[in-house]
Every structure is written in C-alpha cells, then in structure tokens.
Amino acid sequence: MHMPTIASAAGVGLALALMGAGPVAAAPVAKASSAEAERIKALEAKLEQSLALIHQLSQRVQDLEKRPAGAPPTPVATVAPAVKPAELLEAQQRIASVEQGVRELATAAANAHPADTGVPFHGFLDVGYTHFNKQEAGQRNGARLGTFDVYLTPQFGANVRSLIELAFEYDKDGGLAIDAERLQIGYAFSDQLVLWGGRFHTPYGYWNTAFHHGAQLQTSITRPRFVAFEDQGGILPAHTVGVLATGKTPTALGRFSYDLYAGNGDRIVDGVLDYNASGDDNSSPIFGTNLAISPSAMPGLTLGVHALQSKIGGNNAAATLTGAARSRVLGAYGYYEGDSVEVIGEYYRFTNRDLAPGGQSRSSQAAFLQVGYNLMDRWTAFARYEKASLKADDIYFALMTSGTSYHQSSVGLRYDVDPRAALKFQFDSNKDLANPLGTVNALRVQYAVRF
Numbered sequence: 001m002h003m004p005t006i007a008s009a010a011g012v013g014l015a016l017a018l019m020g021a022g023p024v025a026a027a028p029v030a031k032a033s034s035a036e037a038e039r040i041k042a043l044e045a046k047l048e049q050s051l052a053l054i055h056q057l058s059q060r061v062q063d064l065e066k067r068p069a070g071a072p073p074t075p076v077a078t079v080a081p082a083v084k085p086a087e088l089l090e091a092q093q094r095i096a097s098v099e100q101g102v103r104e105l106a107t108a109a110a111n112a113h114p115a116d117t118g119v120p121f122h123g124f125l126d127v128g129y130t131h132f133n134k135q136e137a138g139q140r141n142g143a144r145l146g147t148f149d150v151y152l153t154p155q156f157g158a159n160v161r162s163l164i165e166l167a168f169e170y171d172k173d174g175g176l177a178i179d180a181e182r183l184q185i186g187y188a189f190s191d192q193l194v195l196w197g198g199r200f201h202t203p204y205g206y207w208n209t210a211f212h213h214g215a216q217l218q219t220s221i222t223r224p225r226f227v228a229f230e231d232q233g234g235i236l237p238a239h240t241v242g243v244l245a246t247g248k249t250p251t252a253l254g255r256f257s258y259d260l261y262a263g264n265g266d267r268i269v270d271g272v273l274d275y276n277a278s279g280d281d282n283s284s285p286i287f288g289t290n291l292a293i294s295p296s297a298m299p300g301l302t303l304g305v306h307a308l309q310s311k312i313g314g315n316n317a318a319a320t321l322t323g324a325a326r327s328r329v330l331g332a333y334g335y336y337e338g339d340s341v342e343v344i345g346e347y348y349r350f351t352n353r354d355l356a357p358g359g360q361s362r363s364s365q366a367a368f369l370q371v372g373y374n375l376m377d378r379w380t381a382f383a384r385y386e387k388a389s390l391k392a393d394d395i396y397f398a399l400m401t402s403g404t405s406y407h408q409s410s411v412g413l414r415y416d417v418d419p420r421a422a423l424k425f426q427f428d429s430n431k432d433l434a435n436p437l438g439t440v441n442a443l444r445v446q447y448a449v450r451f
Helices: 005-019 023-031 034-066 085-112
Strands: 120-131 140-151 160-170 177-190 193-201 237-252 255-265 268-269 272-274 286-295 301-315 322-337 341-354 361-376 379-390 407-420 421-431 439-450
Touching: 177 237
Parallel strands: 268 301
Antiparallel strands: 120 140, 120 439, 140 160, 160 177, 177 193, 193 237, 237 255, 255 286, 268 272, 286 301, 301 322, 322 341, 341 361, 361 379, 379 407, 407 421, 421 439
16 A cells, blocks of 8 residues: 555656756856865765665565565565654655755855856947048048947846946047946846946936947947037936936836936036046036836836936137036936837036036027838938037036037938847938037948947
8 A cells, every 4th residue: 555655656756866966956066166076975875775776676676566466575685664653754765865965065055165157258340431521620531440349247146236337439539448438347136226336327317328338239320419429429327427216117107217326426527527537626416316107008108207417617729718617417208119110309408507606697599300110121220310419608508518509400221130230321411509510411321230
C-alpha cells in the first residue's frame, strides 16, 4: 500500500539529482568560499547516500509490481529488505533536508557573488550634410560629423539606478567637445516614486525628455530652435544639476505622471546658457514641475502642463552687457501617436523680471507644432512650424545670442533603413528678425543610427 509513495520519493530524488548536476548547483560552487565548498561536499555525500537508498527502493517497487497477484515475495540479494513506513519517512526527510540545504547555499552564494553582466552599453551616431543659401559669419556648408552619443546604464541592484550619457561632438569651428550630458544616480522606491541626483534633462514639455542627444530617436533632423540644447542656441535650461523626483500611477482617467525638481540655477556665459555644474553662482536655485496624463479613453495621447522658476544672470557674447533676471515659465503640451500619425505641440510663456533697480517685467512666448505621417512602409513625411516672439528689451533674452524673435517652417522625409537606422531629408526656411540676411534656407541630410 506504500508503492505510490515510494515511487514519488524516487521521482523527487531523480529531480534532485538533476538539480545537483545542473547550473543551479554548479554555478555557486565555482564562486563559493572554502567553507562553502566543504559544506557542499558534505551535502553531496548525503545526497549520494539518499540516491542509493532511493535506487534500492525503486528496484524493490519494480520487483513487487512484476510478481503475480498473491505470489510470495521473491528474495533478491541486491534489493533492500521490505521498506518500513519509518524508513520511508526518514528517507523523505533526508531528501528534503539536502534539497533545502542546496537551495539555501545556492541563494546565499548568488547574493554574495551576483552574476556580473557587465555595463549595458548603448550609443548613437549621426553624419550629415548641410547647405545654406546664405551663410552667416562662421557658418559653413558641406558634410559634417554629428554627435557620437554613449549611453550607459550600470546595474547596481533591484532599486539602485544610474544613467550616464557622454556626447562627443564638433563645434562650428571644428573643435571636438566632450560633455557629460546626463550623469544620474537614483533609487526606485516604487513606480510612484523614483529619486535622482546629478545632471538630468530638465523636465518641461515633451520633446526635452523624450528625445535626448541620439538623433535617430526623433523624426526630424533638428530640434525646434528654442528648445535646442544650450550650446546649440536653446533659450531654456535644457539640463539641470540637482535632484529630481519622478513617478507614474494609474488613475480612473488614465495614467498620471509627474516630475518635481530643484537644482543650481543657470547662468549666461558669453551669450550662452550654462548649467552651473560645480555649484550655483547666485545661490538661487531653479525649481519646477511637469504634470501629464495619458487618458485611457484616447490611447496614444498625452497632455501636460509645466512650470519653472529661476534666477539667471551673466553677460552677452561681446561682454558689453551684464545683468540678471527672475525668470518664470509656464506652458502646456500635447503628444499623440497613432498607427500612421505623430503630433507634437508645445507652448511656453515667459515672464522675466529685470533684477536691476527699477527693472520691469516683460512677457514673451514661443510655440511649435510638428506633424508626422506614415506614407508607406518605412517612409514618414513630417512638417513643423515654430515661432518665438521675444521682447528685445527683456534682459534675459538680451544677454543670449539666440534670444531673438523668429519663425521657421520645416518639411522633411524620413526613411527607416531598419529599426535602428534612419536616413532623413529636411528643408528649413528661417526668418530671424535680428538677422540682416533676412530669410535663410537650409537643406539638410542626415544618416543616424543607434546600437
């Protein structure tokens, strides 16, 4: 009446034997200490004894199954005596003990010596050609190297996160610059709260956090001019050095996400925004928020609002003007991605107060709308209109080389060579009100890849 139980014990032993011979047991042994190795040897010895007993029990079961009903048992010299319940129970307990010991040791060894998977390494690279019908001073036509962007995400554990982004790029004079575009270390408490410290993309609008320095990610070749990176003519602090709290959670209306941040306020150095990597030069931090919802009723749609405040001062490119302003930015944005259509729109309203004695507040605004449409397999056409109406007597914009009013229309075509490579064509027509050349047209070609 004990035969099914004996067969089950044999099955457990067989599974245990397989486990002991496989990677689960073997991998920890290689990395275990000498004490752990001795313990493993002892466990293996017990396992061998248990397996021998199980083999004897299995032979006994097979013999009992083969004899005719009612026939007396046939003595077999190599088979163990009749199995008693107490012996069976002891064998099962020994098997369970050995199995548990092996599992505990494997877990402890794995925790003490986690598998080294290396540092996840990703990157982006682009090359291209640009031709302007009118060239400003220092502007050149011809082929150009784009950005070689290295993207690292070292693994430290289940909750500790990190992100490193290094960009190698050439300036307009041909000099190679290397920037730590993002250098973040974070801790994930849950999906609702992740805390980061370091240099991160300032979370305003959609574009600045969705598309980083890897050109292959975005449909167009260029970013809208006023949300470009600081060293490429942007008028907003694209990066912040400080702390960032971010999270997302499902609600009855849809997925809600948020960003809250504070950090060093920017400065303006020779007409260009600088993110103050080594400390705040005016002890007045930047802080802001970005709130968004993706409605369940409209899949693919994201709507959001954003706000930031900072004190920014410095000098213009010619070092003929200095000053400081209290800058407040409010805005809204929307993003939609359907089967064939992509739409991105952002709006910004600036209220900047001159901090000089008797200084006044000035209001300006900027916006863009980009639409992409999938014409056929791998081909996407896109068009963008952007406009910035910036007050010339606003000290914040007066200090920046690119702080001028403009409007630009862009059209283009993107061909996805494969999921990781894109060939793009773009035509821009730009009217900068401060540019004596008037309207400047540009034809651009880009080949961008990621790996």
